[in-house]
Amino acid sequence: MKKFLLPLLFLFLFLLESLFVQYLPAGLFGRNRIVAPHFLFAALLFLTIFVGKKQGIIYAAIFGLLFDIVYIEIIGIYFFLFPLITYLVSKIMQTMQANIFIAFLVSLFGIALLEVGVYEMYRLIHVTTLDFMSFINLRFYPTLIFNAAFIIIVGYPLKRQFEKHAEALRDE
Amino acid sequence: MPQFFLNKRLIILLVSIIVLVALIGFSLRERSKLSWPEQFVKDTTGWVQSLVSKPTNYVAGFFENLQDLQNTYEENKELKSRLENLVSLEAQVQELKKDNKDLRDILGEEKTLRDYEPLPATVIGRNPDRWHEMIIIDKGKLNGIKKNMAVVTANGLVGKVKSVTQFSSTVQLLSSTDPKNRISAIVQGKDDVYGLVEGYDNEKKLLMIKAIPSGSNIEKGQMVITSGLSDVFPKGLPIGKVVEVKPDQYGLNLTALVKPGADFYDIKSVIVTKKIMRQPDEKDLTGGKEEGS
Numbered sequence: 001m002k003k004f005l006l007p008l009l010f011l012f013l014f015l016l017e018s019l020f021v022q023y024l025p026a027g028l029f030g031r032n033r034i035v036a037p038h039f040l041f042a043a044l045l046f047l048t049i050f051v052g053k054k055q056g057i058i059y060a061a062i063f064g065l066l067f068d069i070v071y072i073e074i075i076g077i078y079f080f081l082f083p084l085i086t087y088l089v090s091k092i093m094q095t096m097q098a099n100i101f102i103a104f105l106v107s108l109f110g111i112a113l114l115e116v117g118v119y120e121m122y123r124l125i126h127v128t129t130l131d132f133m134s135f136i137n138l139r140f141y142p143t144l145i146f147n148a149a150f151i152i153i154v155g156y157p158l159k160r161q162f163e164k165h166a167e168a169l170r171d172e
Numbered sequence: 173m174p175q176f177f178l179n180k181r182l183i184i185l186l187v188s189i190i191v192l193v194a195l196i197g198f199s200l201r202e203r204s205k206l207s208w209p210e211q212f213v214k215d216t217t218g219w220v221q222s223l224v225s226k227p228t229n230y231v232a233g234f235f236e237n238l239q240d241l242q243n244t245y246e247e248n249k250e251l252k253s254r255l256e257n258l259v260s261l262e263a264q265v266q267e268l269k270k271d272n273k274d275l276r277d278i279l280g281e282e283k284t285l286r287d288y289e290p291l292p293a294t295v296i297g298r299n300p301d302r303w304h305e306m307i308i309i310d311k312g313k314l315n316g317i318k319k320n321m322a323v324v325t326a327n328g329l330v331g332k333v334k335s336v337t338q339f340s341s342t343v344q345l346l347s348s349t350d351p352k353n354r355i356s357a358i359v360q361g362k363d364d365v366y367g368l369v370e371g372y373d374n375e376k377k378l379l380m381i382k383a384i385p386s387g388s389n390i391e392k393g394q395m396v397i398t399s400g401l402s403d404v405f406p407k408g409l410p411i412g413k414v415v416e417v418k419p420d421q422y423g424l425n426l427t428a429l430v431k432p433g434a435d436f437y438d439i440k441s442v443i444v445t446k447k448i449m450r451q452p453d454e455k456d457l458t459g460g461k462e463e464g465s
Contacts (some may be wrong), residue, residue, distance in 0.1 A: 005380060015221060015224050015297075017300035018221070018297040018298050018299070018300050018308075019224065019225065019228055019297075020300065021298045021299070021300045021302065022225075022297065022307070022439075023228065023232050023300040024437075025216060025437075025438075032375060034302050034374075034439065035302075036300060036301055036302045037300055058405075066213065066217070067215060067301075069210050069213045070214055070217045070297075070308075071297075071299040071300060071301060072299065072301060073199065073206075073334070073335060073342065074199045074200060074303060075195045075196070075198065075199045075210075076191075076192045076193075076194070076195035076196040076199065078190045078301075079192075079195070080188065080189075084188075093309070113375075118301065118303070122303055125200060125352065127194065127303060127304065127349070128303055128349055129349060130374065135376070138374065138375070139302075139327065152347070
């Protein structure tokens with residue numbers, strides 16, 4: 001049962017993002033702001049920080065691929081960026097202490113990287129024609145603030161859960 | 173540079189960039205359908221999504237009902253004022269319908285570009301990354317949905333079917349800024365003016381209708397409907413109302429900004445339209461010369 005806890009948690013966040021976007025009232029954050037939830041990725045980064053690099057990258061690759069197939073229909077965008085940023089975050093964490101405050105800052109940085117990375121990729125393949133400044137104002141700031149709020153709320157329970165998981169791994 | 177090739181990380185990075193480009197190239201080309209692993213994954217998650225979305229629908233519906241109750245009084249007032257016009261309009265519509273039918277009988281034409289079979293579907297998911305505006309619905313190939321079919325809500329056109337799997341399909345909304353996402357439309361006036369719905373102004377929340385011949389007479393407030401000239405779109409689905417007209421960047425054509433009738437952010441259930449009128453086969457179009465030989 002414990003084995004399935006982690007995949008189920010990520011699957012739940014994966015579905016929650018879609019439900020969140022679907023049921024969110026359009027005017028909640030203002031008509032001219034686009035807020036993209038990154039619940040799944042925030043949890044993946046927490047996994048990397050508190051459990052381990054290897055696990056983090058494997059989960060990031062699997063769920064990145066799933067994300068691409070189910071939601072985006074362009075395979076490669078999140079499949080590439082999820083593991084890459086997870087790897088970078090694990091590199092950063094090698095020089096830092098894994099406490100909750102650092103985890104918050106680093107995962108927020110990871111989400112910012114993801115947003116910019118996705119934007120640049122979409123510009124490259126002409127999915128969007130938004131210029132950089134409008135992207136920053138329209139989407140980047142609101143998304144970052146929103147996800148920061150999300151991490152603050154779920155950060156501590158997630159940390160506890162992952163630390164328990166890491167201990168169980170060590171005992172085996 | 174033997175040391176260069178020994179750097180494991182660099183090689184992994186390079187290989188993954190090559191794989192990335194290959195994968196993106198593979199998924200960006202015009203595909204008539206998804207590959208079977210993709211279909212399998214989409215069907216499986218679609219099943220889970222519909223399991224999850226049904227209870228959420230109930231909960232959300234409950235809160236929405238509460239909100240509706242609050243506005244009942246004002247809504248009632250407004251609706252009553254509209255009701256008076258409705259009666260005369262209804263009589264008119266009846267008359268016109270009968271006229272139309274009689275004339276059609278005389279001509280011997282039974283089916284029109286307008287006729288379609290509605291297939292109701294529930295929205296079970298939406299793309300959370302918000303770059304491509306796409307929704308996932310719970311009806312698929314087995315229910316008779318095909319690629320490129322028009323998808324409407326009660327208020328108007330919302331998009332078209334982008335890909336179909338056995339049990340679910342993905343709908344690309346009009347608000348997504350995909351250059352391939354084009355729909356032939358008519359601006360209704362004294363003379364019908366044809367144009368293409370192409371692109372969406374994200375800041376003003378307006379649709380752009382391009383390729384309208386300059387010199388055509390378009391005014392504010394005119395209705396825009398689908399033209400029915402494509403393979404699978406029926407004619408006469410409402411798209412929205414013209415808000416502004418301006419010349420395009422070269423001054424050769426006009427671009428009309430249109431306020432969409434449907435709200436792209438609040439979609440719970442949709443109707444997929446299946447055009448009834450048979451498409452002429454290629455055989456018919458070539459004049460039947462090959463048939464005899």
